[in-house]
Amino acid sequence: MTIKTLATSVAALALMAAPALAEVDFSGKTIEWVIPFSETGGSAKWANFFAPLLSEELPGNPTVVVKFMPGAGSTKGANWFQEQEYEDGTLLFGSSGSTQFPYLLNDPRVRYEYNDWIPVMATGTGGVAYLNPEDGAKFDGSANGLKDVDLIFGSQGATGLDLVPLLAWKMLGMNVEPVFGIKGRGDGRLMFERGEATIDYQTSSGYLSGAADLVAAGTAVPMMTWGALDENGMIVRDPTFPDMPSFKEVCAATDGCETEGVAWDAWKAFFISGYPSQKIAFLPKGTPQDVIDTYTEAFAAVRARPDFAEISSTQVGKYPMFVGAGAEKATDEATTVSPEAKAYVIDWLKESYGVTIE
């Protein structure tokens, strides 16, 4: 017994955290924000950005620590979160497009159910596709001139966020050959810079920090953005890049590309899940309303900070940050896809890349 007591007291010393009993007051508590990825990814950056801000706005100013639970392409962490029940409101989970896509595609590893979770905040991003100067010269707002060009693209895998560009290029009738197995979009850009890849895309922040310089230097030509969602759920030009056409415009201008029908619906569903509602913060099932409200208010207060636009520019850019009901709607859009659209994507993945999800 002595040892156990000793260990416990040492632990208490190390933690220096005593449980408090007040209602929705997190004084002295530690909130764990679990991210199902490693310390090195984009979600880690995202959570680390919001954690100190959230801590300032929650009642009692609890310490918010980010915990990493990587594995199985984030399904391990999500499966773990599925089994968590509400305890005292000190658990938060961060999901991303890489967690949402396997769910949409009926990946066998998925044992989680988004409908059980309670979204409190969501942020998104956009994406920009660009070409090498030689092939970029053939782009005139439509992809008609690019149909008989072979292009190479450094890809992280067809079932991840790269699904959206790959499907878009396919719908435009372009012949893009993905080279799989790269780690991170930065590697893709490097491959493009080395001239090994001839087409690439970056998320908005990646484009601004890396690829925009290439465009300025004339070694890359921007093609299109994926667009952004307006309040009615329509795709409009990306507010960060108002001068670039969206995929919807390019598709409309290109022969054989339809902005309605099953292919379009499939693309749109995965686009929403991967970009405008890419990262979502959840509370576990069974969380009482007052705790949900506390978190919603805290995130709203973060968003209302006078310096928020400035400090968040590399995190969320000019895209809306959704809180409360907005986050719920965003989650809904990010995690629902019609059975036809789902079947279309699964078929296409199997046919084009031999990817089977069973």
Place this chain on the structure above:
Amino acid sequence: MDLFATALPALADAWALILQPVVLGYLVLGVVMGLAVGVFPGLGGIAGLSLLLPFMFGMEPVLGLALMIGMVAVVPTSDTFSSVLMGIPGSSASQATVLDGFPLARKGQAARALSAAFTSSLFGGLVGAVFLTLFIVVARPLVLAFGLPEMLMISILGLSMVAVLAGRVALKGLAAAGLGMLIGTIGVADAGGSLRMASYDFPYLTDGLQLVIVGLGIFAVPEIVSLLRQDRSIAKDAKLGAGWMDGVRDWFANKWLSVRCSLIGVLVGVIPGLGGSVVDWIAYGHAVQTTKDKSQFGKGEIRGVIGPESSNNAKEGGGLVPTLLFGIPGSGSMAIFIGAIALLGSGDIEVGPAMLRDNLDITYSIVWLLALANVVGTLLCIAVSGGIAKLTTIRFTYLAPFLFMLIAFAAFQSGQNFEDILALFAIGLIGIFLRRFDWSRPAFLIGFVLSNPVEKFSNQAFQIASFRFRKSFEEGIDYIFSPIVIVLLIVTVVSVVLGLRQAKTIMAEGEVQSGSKRAPIVFLLVILAYVVIAVLNANAIPDYNMTDKIVPLVIGGITLAALLILLVQMILRPEGDTIFADKEMAGEDADAPYGLWGTLAWFAGLIAATWVLGFILALAGFLVTFLRVRAQAPWPKTLILTACGLALMCVMAGALNRDFPPGLLQHAVDLPWPLK
């Protein structure tokens, strides 16, 4: 010239930024924290940096940089402690150091090995910084010249070091490397997502095995078990011979080796996507090839310590180039570093192509903060090395339970699964038998480390090359046989030829007697069985996912051929041939008072108890039982040591915000931390 007109003032600005007392204070603070984290195997820079992240938000940029760089810079320095003293590779940067550093410690020359290693680290760090100062402004085109074929060739050059480290029977070295590569392919393939030797029903293996676990299993577990069986201190006769001044003298006598290895370190570090995994092996191979008397390698050759240690700190400097210029992290800690920079100040420092143009002074500050952190860290390490070296004179039975504790904790941190500890045990078993039968463990590890790069780069390079060939034959040839590729190819061939000639004199496992046929043949058959299953498994992948099956098939085929030839040789040759090397026949292991399985059972016991009770309760029971029963320690000593061990774990985990492996008990009952 234009370039230097902007570079020089920026350099002056950088020094003005760095040389403020408060900046230096933060740097020292970072270094001290880095040392505290880094001496624990398997934690290293990532854990430390994540700890600092919450404080980075809005911090004065240069202060935040000083703190973070102080912490990152000393990890490849401080992990030398565990590699040299305990034979535990603390991180991928210090695997090669184990080969000669640990034998030196066993000879009672730990202080000498440590100070030689630290001096080399310091020097390597400084050479790296000087080189980078000149190089960073012109580095961009060079980095872009390294395409996929070039990276593939560098990985193959690293793999060719297997030739040097293959041991007395070259085929055994080849088979060990092949087995390492095959084990490296376990899990979901990067390219097409096929499963190799894994199943979604047992999700642990789908992510593959972590380097930390394989490194600990292959090097640390066999040494710990062997020493524990012998029941003595690490340093023979518990005496410390040479002191730390000798190490500094050793470094001075080999300063040119140190210069060359530093440059190798910076240059390989510059290439994104390769990082630290090959550098220390290439440096070690270089040290071997440039040494006249090779007979001491693997038994405690100081050049085998100086080479890799000079390169691994220089590599950190080189790694800044892709990180800062392209925004592409060369390692996990660099990835966090990039993320943290975005949080600093008003968030306007953005790593990437604009870094040199907009923030050259910050870039230079980073380079030189890294160099300064190296100096501070090295001086601190040398100052304490004499004292810490005394650990090697303690009776090992008192160290072993704590080492089991540390490696189990380190393994768990890599993925936070209970299976991590099981995997450590399984790989440890492989390591024990590789060591016993004199199959090169370094070759196995090199194979494992380079398995993924070789597979990835060869698949991608093949795909792009065939794309180019479709355009025109000439364009394809130009792509594959660039001047860099040709130079690397020549270097590789030369190093394989020389390596094979020298391999017989380099005994990574020391002298091993040969014995009867049975045990070595049984082990060979077990490996053979695994390789056959792995090849069949890879062959079952459908052909449209050729990228996922070709490398396991080719590697498996070569390994299979090597194993079959070995089998024939074993059948034909008489007992007592070198091919039947077996440590249990004669020597330290054979004379050890304790048996292998009984000793291993202690570790297995800790794991089994963890599965039931969770780590901390299991550890408490394990420490008490071990110290009472195996070490025969009196009760007061047992309790004090146990309390110290538990306290250390709790404070470490608490400070780093880490959990312990839970057991069945924790699933049934809610317990407070650290018991949960």
